[in-house]
Amino acid sequence: MTVPPRRTQAERREGTIAAIIDAAVELLGEAGYARTTTTEIARRAGVSQGGLFRHFESRLDVILAAADAVRSRQFVDFRAGLGAMTEFDVAEAVRLLRRATRAPINAAWYELLLAARTDAELRARLEPLAERYHREIIEIGRTLPIARAMPTAELDTIVLGIVHMLDGEALSATVHPHPEQEDVRVAQLARILAGQPLFDRESGAASQG
Secondary structure (H helix, E strand, C coil): CCCCCCCCHHHHHHHHHHHHHHHHHHHHHHHCCCCCCHHHHHHHHCCCHHHHHHHCCCHHHHHHHHHHHHHHHHHHHHHHHHHCCCCCCHHHHHHHHHHHHHCCCHHHHHHHHHHHCCCHHHHHHHHHHHHHHHHHHHHHHHHCHHHHHCCHHHHHHHHHHHHHHHHHHHHHHCCCCCHHHHHHHHHHHHHHHCCCCCECCCCCCECCC
């Protein structure tokens, strides 16, 4: 039997940090910000409290690392979805955005946004991450084929508006879902993103494209 090579100290450190961040992301989504304690994070990560604080100075530092991990993973998944399209489809791009907002790991991001409303320190530390998050969303929007069809400022506003709408939909759906409206909303958002009218002004009916 071949004995696997021993991990280096740097590899062990990276593995421990990854386990702590994964545990924090999972716990934020399941239990919320207030109940995401370092004790429970350490337990889920399989490390001691001392081990956790050897890598992070405070609970908030762990939380922020988790938030950044959510941002990074969401963009990786979204880009992979776009890359899998044989031909760009605006409606499918909107569905990819919806899947991102409904992903279990995104619940961790929502928990932090809600907590930041009344936690000044969290809000101050989270603001640069949120700014980076929105900037990356805009950058992706500008690479889409539809970017050639409208002014940049208008495209940026529309893309962020759609993301915010789907974020709100994801939060509302936990209490009051409306699945019968979701396909209709995808079609409407796809038309907005493509710079097309939502309604046929002559007939007064919803435009079907």
